[in-house]
Amino acid sequence: MQATNKQDDPSFWKLQNIEPIYWDEYIATRPHYDENIFRRVYDYHASHSGSLSAALDIGTGSGSAIGALTEQFKHVVASDNDPTSLAFAKRRYSHISAERLSYTLSSGEDLLQHHPPHSFGLITCAETFPLMDTQIALDNISTLLQPGGTLAIWFYGPPFFTETGVAATCQPILDAIMDHNFRPVVSGGGEARRSSWKRAADGKFSWLDYIPFSAKRWRDVRRHKWNPHARLSFFTRDACDFPVEIISSVAQGEMVSQTHDPGFWEVSWDIAMLRRFVKASFPKPRQLDGPDEEIEQLFKHLTEAMGGHEVARRLSWPAVLILAGKAEEI
Template identity: 25%
Template sequence: MASYTVTTEEDNISTLTMLGPNKEQPAFAAPGFCSSNSWGTAHDVGAGAGIAAQELAKRFNHIIVSDPNEGYVGIASERLGQFGFCKSKFAFLQEGAEESSVPSHQVDLLTICEAFHWTDVSKAMDSYARQLKPGGTLSINFYGMPQLINNESAQRVWGEMIEIWAQKLHNAGGILSRGVEHMSAGLDSVPIPDQDFEAGSKRITVDTGCKMKTLNSALSMAPKQVGQGEVMELIEDDKEWRSMRDVQWLKGFFATLLPRVGEEEIQDLWSALESFADGQNVEISWPLEQILSTKRWVGAVATYVVSLRCKNDEELMMLVLSEVSKDSGSRSRTAKDLIRRDYAPSISSTTASGRRDLTISRIRTTLLADPKPS
């Protein structure tokens, strides 16, 4: 799994860097991407063993570590306890990305590293947007299967092995089949809803000497979801994601892929790969992509909502909707749904007499207290 760290520039979250497999130093940086400028709370979604959380904990005050797998949550908790961090710094949640229990507008940075393809992507994006504070940063990171470069014959055989594994994964159905389709399309299959995120989201591709490839040409890919106004950025000729490996290392890597393809099932291919490697190490490279996006501010309501006089919550939502409509154009038809999504849970948990004041207070403090940063 990759590790992602955040560094500062004049106390702003302005540079996100990624550490790749076997890396001890940042492999690339995306400078100038400014978020809410707060080091309060980060959420590592699909955290696995907590590798990204370990890096985030060096900077953020509080880290939410979540994964749907109970085993991984336990491993992350044990691992992170070994690095001298205060136990209260972390909250561990066994839950999926799509329906998080994290309250609305609580997170300054939400990152999902090498796990987006296992989610229902649209539902997960809705959950990320709900959790992020306005101005907060969403960072989605993905590197595909390693590829063998500067040895076309060896890469052709390696590609056949990956296709066999991908077919087996697809045949398993359900979440595994969906995962293959998203892995093949890469992060282009992730939609960035403009009602939730600012224009100018970055889709970053790192030229590591290879490109993201379809895992199996016979299988379908998830459709591309790249929107207008998104910035396509290429970081050229990054050799830090390359390394020299022998065939034994490739066998070890291949054995980690689930569902497993036994070495005996593809012995002829391994023999061919060994022949093309000719006893030498082969150069491998990891195709790499990242999405960086900023949670939208709802600025038009800033000085208006605080003085609302509403008889009930439905009237409040209609008034907020009318104000948002003036500011957000085509997004106005979804504004009411967004308000319900973000505030309905807290409304339903209070007494009838307290609902209006609670709702106004939450909108004021989480969305509208500060002007949008310049």
């Protein structure tokens, strides 16, 4: 019997058993969800059902959305399919009582096995939705939401250089670094893994416009995009061994807005911080996380293009936020 290549096993690539040190670096090198996100979410929610009884955060990871949610809702449920990540979030928010915050070990597609219909007034999904089966996830979320409840999906891409005269030189090198980092993860392997990554890539290259909202189930769909000239995917097409397709399911009547803002979530990073960001851009399996001469050469070129090891450069982020209200009657 032929042995199975572990890298062809789809479960090998799921975001599971992520070490706590990864989440520490993730938190240090990612945007903090501020009023740019939550002001829009809460204003939208208040204009609809406004129920503050319970909220669900799907794919909570390190728990980046938990703090803001617990400030508004009587009870918050944080869910993730990785027990190690949930353990990290529990430690991070150990000061919040179980009456206010609880945890569910589950994939986004299986949450109905753990919570009854109409359990939540708000469901959030940050940096996770493209990894899930689209229609199954939407069906489950619609069932879990209370009538008139709010779904908030958001996703951000990698940072981009904003300084004139620097961006044109530095950005292609950073893109090459990200591609080199993701290529062994995204390309190759079996059909199941390829299909999963293609779905995620198509979704991100489409700026989540691929997500369809049925008029029978959803109302007042709003799609807010920041810096849409940049890339929402953490890798370019060059990292993929499959065709990437742009898909739009934006329906007539949906509101779409675009904001070009180089100051959005602005950071000032030197090469050391960019190294940390790349390292924490995806929890690569240990089998792929070793010395890499090619990426070291790319970092050398980027250091020179940025002006040296001690020079910090300004970067901003692309992001999209989708808000949708569940219809009162389905």
